[in-house]
Amino acid sequence: KAGVTQTPRYLIKTRGQQVTLSCSPISGHRSVSWYQQTPGQGLQFLFEYFSETQRNKGNFPGRFSGRQFSNSRSEMNVSTLELGDSALYLCASSMGSLRDTKDTQYFGPGTRLTVL
Amino acid sequence: GQQVMQIPQYQHVQEGEDFTTYCNSSTTLSNIQWYKQRPGGHPVFLIQLVKSGEVKKQKRLTFQFGEAKKNSSLHITATQTTDVGTYFCAGRAGSARQLTFGSGTQLTVLP
Numbered sequence: 001k002a003g004v005t006q007t008p009r010y011l012i013k014t015r016g017q018q019v020t021l022s023c024s025p026i027s028g029h030r031s032v033s034w035y036q037q038t039p040g041q042g043l044q045f046l047f048e049y050f051s052e053t054q055r056n057k058g059n060f061p062g063r064f065s066g067r068q069f070s071n072s073r074s075e076m077n078v079s080t081l082e083l084g085d086s087a088l089y090l091c092a093s094s095m096g097s098l099r100d101t102k103d104t105q106y107f108g109p110g111t112r113l114t115v116l
Numbered sequence: 117g118q119q120v121m122q123i124p125q126y127q128h129v130q131e132g133e134d135f136t137t138y139c140n141s142s143t144t145l146s147n148i149q150w151y152k153q154r155p156g157g158h159p160v161f162l163i164q165l166v167k168s169g170e171v172k173k174q175k176r177l178t179f180q181f182g183e184a185k186k187n188s189s190l191h192i193t194a195t196q197t198t199d200v201g202t203y204f205c206a207g208r209a210g211s212a213r214q215l216t217f218g219s220g221t222q223l224t225v226l227p
Contacts, residue, residue, distance in 0.1 A: 043217040056214045090158055102147050102166060107158045
């Protein structure tokens with residue numbers, strides 16, 4: 001099985017711009033979770049999508065949004081970029097069954113976003 | 117909200133020495149997962165622990181889940197340079213699906 005793929009791998013933007021990141025989960029996985037990783041804050045949960053619906057959300061401002069398509073691919077959007085948004089954005093896919101709290105997440109390689 | 121603390125933040129060991137990282141949760145966990153992230157890479161799933169007092173081994177790695185299901189540890193015996201990376205624990209509380217990650221322990225192995 002192919003792993004989780006994320007595009008683009010690297011991105012440079014300037015303050016005030018917006019950005020869209022893409023994630024394709026492992027085939028058969030219906031849940032996609034997004035994380036922000038920075039040296040100071042570690043791995044911070046952004047949100048989880050399942051069957052095109054946001055199922056969980058972390059404590060991030062409304063500038064961070066996402067969506068999921070019928071083929072389970074997901075996109076994450078950050079509007080009005082700030083310097084502090086520079087980070088590695090990781091997506092993770094899993095089977096996603098609500099009753100399965102032992103669901104394992106498999107991470108993609110991430111998108112390295114630099115905001116200048 | 118749920119918090120997962122992990123110590124130490126950094127650990128430098130000589131190749132061949134043992135290494136342990138500890139994870140403590142503010143709430144009882146339904147399960148805990150461990151991930152390894154190599155420098156420049158992404159987190160890779162290592163193992164999941166579910167039962168109270170559970171111990172699992174993967175070659176030189178030993179994972180433990182505390183009796184109260186609020187703490188966990190990862191022990192590496194006789195470290196090798198291939199063990200270099202950051203080790204994260206991630207826990208789920210109750211019936212929640214969301215994983216809360218520890219801050220990670222960055223392991224450096226000196227040859």
